[in-house]
Structure formats: structure tokens, C-alpha cells
Amino acid sequence: MASTHSHPGEQAAQDPIRLLAIRDTPLTVDEVFRAVGDDAAGGTALFVGTVRNHDGGADVDTLGYSSHPTAEAELRRVAEKVVADYPVRALAAVHRVGDLAVGDLAVVVAVSCPHRGEAFEACRKLIDDLKHEVPIWKHQKFSDGTEEWVGV
Template structure:
């Protein structure tokens, strides 16, 4: 029997922050809370990024919830919080925030790392980057539902 819990797993157009994630997962039993914040940067692939936005398939919330549940089932005793942002974002905004609490740091680090990697690989969210030279690139289209 797993004693893990998914506190939150969502896709939202609202601003994200690690403090909310941390507060959501921490309990007095937690000896470790690992947080991750994927921040919008001003460059990619050697090019300056002027703006970007994220779009999500209607199933994205269900998929991120399923991913979080799978990670919770794999790592006993963890509490998980994960959210991905959609819409237009500015340089410095958080696009993906995750937190995992556990009694021990090794479990928290492993679960958080796997959570972030799996969200990025499986959740149908696409990033449109507009570069300073006027070119546009879509990222993540390989995880589109059939």
C-alpha cells in the first residue's frame, strides 16, 4: 500500500511559484522537500528569444494528473505538486513548477527528477518561441495525442 499523495497536478494560465508548491507538499513528517522551477530564459539554441507562449491539448490536465499518480505509486511516502503554465509568458516567468516531499532526500530528489522529465516528455503542451530575428519555432509537438 502506497502512502503517497498527489496534492496538485494541473495545467493553468495562472502564474506559478515554488513557494506555493513547497507549502502544498510540506508536512512535519517530511525531512526533505525538493522543488523545481523551469524558468523562461532569453535564449535557446544560440538565438535570442523575444517572446513565447504555451498551448495545451484539452487532455493535458488529465495527463499531468496521471503522470503525478504514476510517480506517487512508484515512490512510497511522497507528496507531489506539479503544474505547467499556458498562455503568453515573459522572460523570468515559471513555466513548470514541481515539488516533492519525502522523509528522505534521496527519494525526494529521485521522484522530483522523474516527475519533471516525465511531464516534459508526456504532457501535451507545446511552446511557440519567437526569436529576435523574427523566426518562430514550435517545441514539444512530438508529444501530441493521436
């Protein structure tokens, strides 16, 4: 039987969305990287967002993330759009909620595609849309006693 693809390995992945989660336990780069492994992918792009010790010129003491009950459904919608717009072989995204310390991983996303350029583009689209469209809010407390909600 003849294939419509020039190479069998280029056939579409069964379900390119391999891992989506919003969780209150520590995140790992390894889990996300393993989730997007695909023999037909020539490029994998991974983004890790960490809690930094400052924001807007103020020292951050503590930080917490909260999410709306619809956050995982919105994360899936964002992921499905990236899969529809790019030649994604595999995609994964996890975001942390709860209290985090400076240096903790807040978000890890990864995308594998046949080529590096499209992997970079798809990964950037995934993290940008996640930040703008998924209802997750950051509460920062600063060393000067002030605090701020971000993304509300």
C-alpha cells in the same frame, strides 16, 4: 492496536497528490512548496522552470505555451506513476499556458519524501515525465524574426 509501521509518522499519506494544475495565471514557488508540506517528510525537492532569453543559440523575444484538452489528465497519470514508484508523502505540479516573458515561471514541481535522495529522484522523474508525456507545446519567437514550436 499494533501498527504495521515502525513509526506512526511513516504511515502512508491519505492522498499524496496535493496540487495539479495547468493554468494561464502566474505561478508561485510558495504555493507549490506549501502544498507538499508533510510532517513525515525529511526531504523536499522542488524544481522551477523559467523562461530563458535564448534557445539553441538564438535570442528569444516571446514565448507562449499551449496545451491539449487532455493535458491535466495526462499530468495526473504522470503524477500517479511517480507516487506508485517512490515513497512520496506529497506531490505538486503546476504548468503555465499562455504568453510568458523572459524570467516568468513556466513550471513548478515539488515532491516530499521521507529522505532527500528519494525526493530528488522522484522530483526529477516527475519533471522529466511531465516534459515528455504531457501534451504542452512551446511556441518561441526569436529576435531574428524566426519562430519555432517545441514539443509538437
